Amino acid sequence: MDKKKEQANDLSPGSSMDLLVEQFMAYLRMEKHASPHTMEAYGHDLEEFTQFLIQDGSGGAKGVDPTQIDYLTVRRYLAELKKKGLERTTLARKLAALRSFYRYLSREDIIGNNPMLMISTPKKEKKLPQFLYQKEMEALLAAPDQSPMGQRDRAILEAIYAGGLRVSELVGLNIHDLDFHLGCAKVTGKGKKERIAPLGVPAMEALKAYLYDGRTKQAAKNRGSKDIKDIKDIKENNEEEKALFLNKFGTRLSARSVRNIVNKYVDQTALNREISPHTLRHTFATHLLEGGADLRSVQELLGHVNMSTTQIYTHVTKGHMKKVYLETHPRA
Incomplete structure (x- = not known):
């Protein structure tokens, strides 16, 4: 675990997140057989999260390092998303992308504590599906x-x-x-x-x-x-x-x-x-x-x-x- 953390921390500012996201996306494609739609959505959501971390100044002294993120950072991100007036289904999907990403990092022993464990997903609005007569x-x-x-x-x-x-x-x-x-x-x-x-x-x-x-x-x-x-x-x-x-x-x-x-x-x-x-x-x-x-x-x-x-x-x-x-x- 320490060796993987050292490898992540030794990367240049911003590249730590980029590399781990790249590895995660490869995992989704090859092991989870994720659909192209899921791949595109998760890639966009993680890129958006990275931009928030840059603006927020989170992620450690060396730049955007996902191993340095705590649940308070994720809550600030969630609050920022809510300010934009996003629907609950969109918020839930973005959180699902982060959960999957940090679950992967935890499974690979890249992080010790998973910040998503203390984050609850907003309840989805139940919309009845449209259909034709x-x-x-x-x-x-x-x-x-x-x-x-x-x-x-x-x-x-x-x-x-x-x-x-x-x-x-x-x-x-x-x-x-x-x-x-x-x-x-x-x-x-x-x-x-x-x-x-x-x-x-x-x-x-x-x-x-x-x-x-x-x-x-x-x-x-x-x-x-x-x-x-x-x-x-x-x-x-x-x-x-x-x-x-x-x-x-x-x-x-x-x-x-x-x-x-x-x-x-x-x-x-x-x-x-x-x-x-x-x-x-x-x-x-x-x-x-x-x-x-x-x-x-x-x-x-x-x-x-x-x-x-x-x-x-x-x-x-x-x-x-x-x-x-x-x-x-x-x-x-």
């Missing part, structure tokens, strides 16, 4: 045209709604992940965990139309691309060739592009409210529960680790439950 969802699914890009967009909307996919799971799909015979797709979720997502007939038909028609025309933008006659012909080691959803340049679609696609059709169908790709995932879960699915099955389909994450959808369906009660109970 069935007629709204049907209008959204019907919005894309039959052009190559329209076929792609229809397949994207159908896949998210039919499988409850996260955006990261959707854009990470490869052609070989589809099983048209069983009507499902193999998706890779948080922490590199794989699950099988049933997609249903309409979604699989939309995917098939895109794969064998629209995608072929998109892929033609790439030199050496060829028509897809059979999935078996696709080379799994060719990144551009194996990606399922392509952008206008014929390369893998990004998460940002999916958000833009959803926004486009939300505007086109005049739904007049903020709807993100994640809203379609919420809609998937809500419609399943309203249709009579049990919570445990919905948890598995969503790829949630904890049941508590799925339970929020029970609040959304209370209106539906009340309607069923009033229509069926003899004393209602």
